[in-house]
Amino acid sequence: MRRLLDAGPRSVGEGSVRGRFAPSPTGPLHFGSLVTALASFLEARRYGGEWLLRIEDVDVPRGTPGAADAILRALERHGLHWDGPVWYQSQRRDGHEAALERLSRAGLAYPCTCSRRELAAHSTHARDGSPIYPGHCRDGIRQPDRPAAIRLRVADTPLAFQDALRGPFKQDLEREVGDFVIRRADGLFAYQLAVVVDDAAQGITQIVRGGDLLDSTPRQIYLQTLLGLPTPTYAHLPVAVDRHGHKLGKQTGAAPLDLDRPGLALMAALRFLGQDPPLELSGEPPATILAWARAHWRLERVPAIPARRWPPNARVDPCRVD
Structure with a gap:
């Protein structure tokens, strides 16, 4: 009988928590990527941990000039401030x-x-x-x-x-x-290979990311085992899809985040993640919304499903909250 290679769950209390957000610079941030950034940020902060930022630009032909800087600006505009220097995967060869x-x-x-x-x-x-x-x-x-x-x-x-x-x-x-x-x-x-090596080099202990990467996780754990690297905890979020069931992204024409309305985008992302923020927060700045989110965030409230259509009504703005 073949042995089952089991990467058993790591206790969140073991050592210091270090999460990360690792976008590819193929275009500006959109609603789907904000959902991932926000969830990974809140889950790390829930345990008093660090939240690191890595630009996964190893696939040079897919990169868009200026996209990395645009991603950093969008995160800052939405109050998602990372710890330490930004890592660039292309510099990790x-x-x-x-x-x-x-x-x-x-x-x-x-x-x-x-x-x-x-x-x-x-x-x-x-x-x-x-x-x-x-x-x-x-x-x-x-x-x-x-x-x-x-x-x-x-x-x-x-x-x-x-x-x-x-x-x-x-x-x-x-x-x-x-x-x-x-x-x-x-x-x-x-x-x-690149993601496994870089997660270990950054000391990442907690990975919260889109569910489209769930099938890749066993390959990454297998590589971690062969290379003698630690295995982080993993949580895979529902993917935001449009009314046709396509993942929101550059290829499907997802609109960039409106940097003039960061509060509305954060509110919509919290709703997508099942956190039910009070409507009176809608007009508040990102810092106020994130303070509420950090106090009330629970990963277990996130729908444990592969994908979620957003916006629920195809005729409304995906960042609308009413």
């Missing part, structure tokens, strides 16, 4: 290289020249529609004239963890994901 070298020396990483088109055509697919890697290059690359990505070998071991919001979650990496990319063929490090 040495740490990513060291982790890759360690995995390679252990025989856990190998080159792969399979194209996305080939995998899409010849692989079974996971729940999210992505191809499950069938292991074509495990015993040697098939197209030596192509640039090679680097994949991580996964073991035939189911992995389970306790999500602080969604409850127990289990995934069989070999059957449901397959060997996954940790460095792309263009030389850029993949999100899964």
Whole structure:
């Protein structure tokens, strides 16, 4: 019988709490990203912890010039002030290289020249529609004239963890994901490796983020185990979607936050997160709203669902609170 790799829950009281918000600079902050920032901020502050900011700009081609600075301005305008210096993932390449070298020396990483088109055509697919890697290059690359990505070998071991919001979650990496990319063929490090290395380097103990990353979490815990890194606690929030069920984001035309109305956006985000702020706070500045939120925040009130349509009425402003 295969052993279950269980990343058991860490007690919130163990040591100091350190949360983070780690947006990608692909555009200005929108309502969905404010929800994540606010929830991660409040959960860290609930336990007297620090809240760090990291710009995940490792995927250079997807970045938008000026977006990182715009994100910082929007957070400050909404009263979400971080602790310490801002980290930029693109400046962390040495740490990513060291982790890759360690995995390679252990025989856990190998080159792969399979194209996305080939995998899409010849692989079974996971729940999210992505191809499950069938292991074509495990015993040697098939197209030596192509640039090679680097994949991580996964073991035939189911992995389970306790999500602080969604409850127990289990995934069989070999059957449901397959060997996954940790460095792309263009030389850029993949999100899964970079996020694990950087969370450990920043001493992150608590991760609150969107539910679209729930399926990625077992891969990250697996990497943490192989690299001997600590596993934070995880809580995955419902994703804000539009009336068509599409995640709010740059690709779906989500409007940037209105920096002239930060209080309304915070009120709407609190409602989305199930916190029920009193309507009389609607005209108050961010500092007053956040003071109420810090005093009343409870993660357990957040709907434990994959996604939530916002605004509930498609004809209203997503930041409207009445």
